[in-house]
Amino acid sequence: MANVAIMGYGTIGSGVAEVLMENKAEIARAAGEEVQLKYVLDVRDFPDSPVADKLIHDFSQIENDPDVQIVVETMGGLNPAYPFVKACLLAGKHVVTSNKALVAAHGTELLQIAREKGINFFFEASVGGGIPIIRPLYRCLAGERITEITGILNGTTNYILTKMDKEGASFEETLKDAQELGYAERNPEVDIEGYDTCRKIAILTAMVTGKEVNYEEIYTEGITKITDVDFRYAAQMGTSVKLFGSSHIDNGEVHAWVAPVMIGKKHPLYAVSDVYNGIVVKGNMLGTSMYYGSGAGKLPTASAVVADIIEAVQNKGHNVPIGWSNEKQPIADMATAAYRYFVRVEGKAAERCAEVEAAFGKCRVIEIDGLDEFAVLTGRMAEGDFRARMEKIPGIRQVIRAELED
Numbered sequence: 001m002a003n004v005a006i007m008g009y010g011t012i013g014s015g016v017a018e019v020l021m022e023n024k025a026e027i028a029r030a031a032g033e034e035v036q037l038k039y040v041l042d043v044r045d046f047p048d049s050p051v052a053d054k055l056i057h058d059f060s061q062i063e064n065d066p067d068v069q070i071v072v073e074t075m076g077g078l079n080p081a082y083p084f085v086k087a088c089l090l091a092g093k094h095v096v097t098s099n100k101a102l103v104a105a106h107g108t109e110l111l112q113i114a115r116e117k118g119i120n121f122f123f124e125a126s127v128g129g130g131i132p133i134i135r136p137l138y139r140c141l142a143g144e145r146i147t148e149i150t151g152i153l154n155g156t157t158n159y160i161l162t163k164m165d166k167e168g169a170s171f172e173e174t175l176k177d178a179q180e181l182g183y184a185e186r187n188p189e190v191d192i193e194g195y196d197t198c199r200k201i202a203i204l205t206a207m208v209t210g211k212e213v214n215y216e217e218i219y220t221e222g223i224t225k226i227t228d229v230d231f232r233y234a235a236q237m238g239t240s241v242k243l244f245g246s247s248h249i250d251n252g253e254v255h256a257w258v259a260p261v262m263i264g265k266k267h268p269l270y271a272v273s274d275v276y277n278g279i280v281v282k283g284n285m286l287g288t289s290m291y292y293g294s295g296a297g298k299l300p301t302a303s304a305v306v307a308d309i310i311e312a313v314q315n316k317g318h319n320v321p322i323g324w325s326n327e328k329q330p331i332a333d334m335a336t337a338a339y340r341y342f343v344r345v346e347g348k349a350a351e352r353c354a355e356v357e358a359a360f361g362k363c364r365v366i367e368i369d370g371l372d373e374f375a376v377l378t379g380r381m382a383e384g385d386f387r388a389r390m391e392k393i394p395g396i397r398q399v400i401r402a403e404l405e406d
């Protein structure tokens with residue numbers, strides 16, 4: 001029998017307890033032995049919960065109990081998650097976490113401790129909620145040279161953008177919904193400013209390069225500047241706007257960024273709506289593959305945590321070689337990444353189009369009746385080049401990177 005402790009009885013932690021109880025038989029069959037929840041650590045009391053008799057408030061009980069072989073960290077944040085997780089690994093316990101902030105900030109060190117101790121540090125649930133993506137990368141795609149990972153990696157922002165697109169709903173209204181449904185982070189900035197996506201694409205990039213990625217080097221732009229007017233143009237163009245985390249790997253050069261992107265119906269991520277996440281992975285032999293499912297929420301995320309618990313039970317005696325080394329992976333300057341650009345400009349197209357095309361070259365022009373502005377879709381050019389050309393045009397109201405065919 002394997003004994004598990006959960007640290008943090010919030011949305012995900014309570015979901016893990018629920019999955020362990022509800023799917024007890026399936027989990028035992030897959031793990032090869034019974035998995036028992038021994039402790040739940042939280043500062044709060046939950047007298048009416050199904051884990052009331054397992055609740056403890058003192059971390060040292062977990063750290064010092066040799067019967068606890070696997071510790072689940074679902075506290076979120078870095079403090080005390082980081083010192084607790086580190087202490088558990090140093091005490092020879094396998095750790096499973098859903099905490100992308102922890103993995104992005106301290107993954108290198110925690111993976112190294114796990115290697116040295118011959119135990120495991122697993123984090124499937126830290127990216128894509130319930131979608132299997134970390135394990136496919138280190139198992140199913142292990143023989144691939146990955147050239148691109150692009151994902152809709154944040155359920156909250158995808159939910160907001162979908163509602164703005166389909167229903168014309170306001171940003172604030174949908175954010176409130178997402179929070180009530182348990183998708184959003186406690187601090188909404190983490191989702192809407194793209195910080196959550198940034199940590200997730202940093203983890204995915206480190207997984208495929210095998211090197212440490214500093215998430216602070218990743219250009220990150222959220223969705224707070226996307227408006228209903230942008231979606232009116234998108235509707236007219238048959239496009240949509242999605243928040244992407246993306247990494248392109250070419251001969252060791254890595255471009256990684258987070259930004260809203262205008263895409264068309266042919267893009268594999270176009271149909272990824274609401275709280276769902278989708279991740280496209282391209283490999284030199286594989287071509288394109290896509291992973292899709294529930295990217296946030298209590299039970300989907302808990303399901304991924306439980307799969308890691310099973311992987312830990314199956315590999316109790318040794319370290320599964322996953323993750324990345326201490327070597328640093330430089331991230332290329334965003335100015336050298338190339339896109340097309342959707343640009344909204346003040347004034348009438350008839351009067352200003354020549355000026356705009358003199359700066360950007362031949363563009364597709366889009367007009368909406370009744371607006372005191374127009375939009376253009378430029379050709380593909382490096383971001384640094386685009387920024388320099390943009391300086392020549394006064395009255396630009398919006399710029400959104402675009403991945404669109406002609």
Ligand code: HSE
Nearest residue numbers: 154155156183185296
């Ligand atoms: N706030 C995150 C999201 C939770 O909305 O995707 C899952 O990481």
